[in-house]
Amino acid sequence: MQKKKVALLYGGKSVEHDISIRSAKNIFEAADKEKYQIYCIGISTNGGWYLTNEVSNDITKGLKLSLQLHNGQMSFSTSEEENLIFDVAFPALHGTDGEDGNIQGLLEVTGTAYAGSDVMGSSIAMNKFFTKQILEKQGIPVCDYLYFTYQDDPEFEFIKDKLGLPFIIKPINLGSSVGVSKVKSKSEFKTALKEAFKYDNEIIAEEFVEARELECSVLVENNEIKASVPGEIVVEKEYEFYTFQAKYVDSKAARLEIPASLPENIENTIKHLSINAFKAVGCQGFARVDVFYQEDQGMCYVNEINTIPGFTNSSMFPMMWKHDGYTFTSLIDTIISEAIYRFERKTRLKTNFNSGLE
Template sequence: MGIRNVCILFGGRSGEHEVSCRSAASVAKNLDPNKYRQILIGIDKAGRWYLQHKAQFLKEDYGERLEVATMAEVVSVVPGQGLGSPSGSLNVDVVFPVLHGTFGEDGTVQGLLEIADLPYVGAGVLGSSLAMDKAKTKEIWRQSGLPVVDFIVVRDGSSESTARILKKIPVPLFVKPVTAGSSVGITKVKSADQLQPALAEALRFDSKVMVEPAVDAREIECAVLGNESPQAFAPGEILPNHEFYSYEAKYIDPEGAELKLPADLPETLSHEIRSLAVAAFRAAECSGMARVDFFLERESDRILLNEINTIPGFTNISMYPKMCEASGLAYPKLLDRLIELALERHNRRRALRFSL
């Protein structure tokens, strides 16, 4: 096997642009240079793709990030023929979309890569777009008999709807946009008068909003890796030092949360979480990788699924690579495996017939 050409897509038209630049810096550093040649494509906040002739690493408080250089050649996607630039076609064997959130993790880029006929890391179109919609994902999980926190979906913040919501779900409750991430637009509502402003805030980010009872729970995450036979790693725990695992706790306050690896759990619970993570991954039509997030209710020890992330954070301190590492799969080996899985899925799809 010769050296493979891996294209890293990073940046993107999403609220999580900066996080992607940090994740991509780690991926670029951990890809084994004896196995891979890197082609970096930076996507600016307006969604334009640029070929990066040289990786530009910037030092930050959080470590390193890649910067999107826009004084560069524009990249085009050629249906059925991969990627190109004004100087010719790009030699790409596999694409790693290191993109979080909209236009990256939501099936749109995945669709573009299908049309370009390129193998890519992570979930396909359906899994990606489904996981982006927290409400639809939970409906599917519920139908598959998997445990989730109760929820209702609302599309307006009128006083009639607040009254209706409070009848079904008493405070304290959580209000969140259905398709956002990074805790953007999420409020914990502790009294009835806080509901309307919370709905208005969430409706800034999505036309669909979810309301859920606030559960008093530990937050447990589980890394899943694989295609047809996915495996789940030992779960980790997030211990937020804020009211909940908010945007501030995630990205602003350096002491916002502690990560515990592995989570301190009795063997039976850990085992149950791992099998639920695999079931959740399958039910949500994922492939390659995903991080499945749970609530472990303090009083009852009940395990509840919260959400699934198809392109989880990939920085050196991110939970997904850390959880794999804690189970003996070092970061560079994890990347090898993700690339193999991408090629395997592409080959399987290639073997299918799309006409009689």
């Protein structure tokens, strides 16, 4: 059997560049080398594309790539090779230009199969404001929130009256808790705004909910949308929420419990909400849905949808599927197989129309 050529895209012009490298290293190591020939394509922080022998922290030491079209397909050339064409791309890019629909748009218009959500699903899920609006319309519970742009002049008292204290300030289009602050007083407000607007021109203020922080993974396999067993993030008391430091730097900051200890009806509710949220924003392939569970109220709120969740050693997405019987290798295989199937299904559609016009 001829191996499928897979372009593993990693790095990127994103504040989550380093996290992407960690994810891509695990994907590269886990991919079935009997079935796939993996080409590591690193995108530097300056936006240059490089072919690297393996997933590397020093992307620019690779061979510089030139993008071109070859018979309508995306291909690359280096100083050593021309017309390097892939069967499928696996974007392991987190955040800006990777998870927001931009790279998906490039892959779409160049006729390339790719893993994960398409342009629409990616761009909606990346935008926390649009995601919340759509989920609300679909009757999926979300926390109260307010939307602001850089041109606005958000007032502390207005937000406090609407959301109470404390509240969360976060950029609209970022992940990994970058630029996120918990505001408990007026003295913290301006610093929180400055931090969020450093990374985005749009932000949301969000009600802080005292709740258990849960995650549920979603996967498409053989046309079936599946939800994994939910997992729980138990953050140490010294952290006020699941910060970037707690996620990726301090190995003792949080404990991951898989499966989460939940009543059966709540577990089923979380799975149901996760699949419905996945469908509502138009996700495809795979995603991770973050949920708050207010135990005393018996309420679950969908917080965010991550269309390219982490594949790092501390990431919940592969851990939850491991509990449900998927090895890292079989998980990657399922994701790539679904991407190829979806692309082949799409190619049956006509893209021209005989109008009879001259």
